[in-house]
Amino acid sequence: MENIHIDFLNTSQTISIDIPEWCPHCGRNTSPSLVSKSRSQDTLRKDFARFAVTYRCSYSDCKKYFSVEYSVHPNNLSTSIKTYSYRPPIKVNLPQNIEKVSPDFVEIYGQATVAETEKLEQVAGVGYRKSAEFLLKDFAIYKEPSKQEKIKTMPLGQVISTYFSDFPKIQTLAKAISWIGNDETHYIRKHDDKDIQDLKRFILACAQFIASDYDFDEALAFTSSN
Numbered sequence: 282m283e284n285i286h287i288d289f290l291n292t293s294q295t296i297s298i299d300i301p302e303w304c305p306h307c308g309r310n311t312s313p314s315l316v317s318k319s320r321s322q323d324t325l326r327k328d329f330a331r332f333a334v335t336y337r338c339s340y341s342d343c344k345k346y347f348s349v350e351y352s353v354h355p356n357n358l359s360t361s362i363k364t365y366s367y368r369p370p371i372k373v374n375l376p377q378n379i380e381k382v383s384p385d386f387v388e389i390y391g392q393a394t395v396a397e398t399e400k401l402e403q404v405a406g407v408g409y410r411k412s413a414e415f416l417l418k419d420f421a422i423y424k425e426p427s428k429q430e431k432i433k434t435m436p437l438g439q440v441i442s443t444y445f446s447d448f449p450k451i452q453t454l455a456k457a458i459s460w461i462g463n464d465e466t467h468y469i470r471k472h473d474d475k476d477i478q479d480l481k482r483f484i485l486a487c488a489q490f491i492a493s494d495y496d497f498d499e500a501l502a503f504t505s506s507n
């Protein structure tokens with residue numbers, strides 16, 4: 282804790298702040314030096330006030346600057362550090378209701394998207410392939426709930442040929458996904474003209490068909506109950 286002076290409502294207040302314990306640049310424990318502090322941008326009358334303090338890492342091979350935002354409680358002037366994340370939110374566009382058929386697909390596909398955004402393309406490819414496996418198996422289980430245990434342990438190719446005979450377009454997309462997906466997983470790449478973007482495109486097309494089927498089932502239940 283360190284005491285600093287900050288102006289609120291034109292009066293200088295002495296408040297205690299926590300000093301950050303590690304440097305966000307080099308990740309080491311440090312007692313950074315306080316370089317400057319901003320004025321408060323808010324009043325303390327009814328709301329939390331906020332201000333920022335600029336620090337500098339104390340390690341001679343780092344010496345980088347960083348800012349920390351504090352919020353001040355209006356009643357007792359206690360302060361807390363606002364946690365910052367510099368990772369911009371990653372948008373994943375998936376068809377509506379697909380999470381009702383396969384929540385795992387949504388989770389894994391989202392993680393693969395994060396990996397791709399971080400340029401971890403090798404990991405992303407394997408992740409997309411895995412997300413497709415969950416999507417297709419969960420869809421098979423959705424159509425045939427009594428076969429759940431069997432489907433879980435079946436190889437994906439067999440699930441596709443056994444349970445998707447009513448969905449030839451999904452069968453074709455799934456075949457393309459598994460061909461490219463195997464390339465992402467295995468040591469020898471066989472299909473050099475297709476890449477991770479094609480893999481994603483085919484997975485999303487599959488998800489689109491599956492989400493449509495889910496919506497169709499809901500419409501069917503609705504119209505046959507009235």
Ligand SMILES: [Zn+2]
Pocket residue numbers: 304305306307308309311338339340343344345
């Ligand atoms: Zn540092």
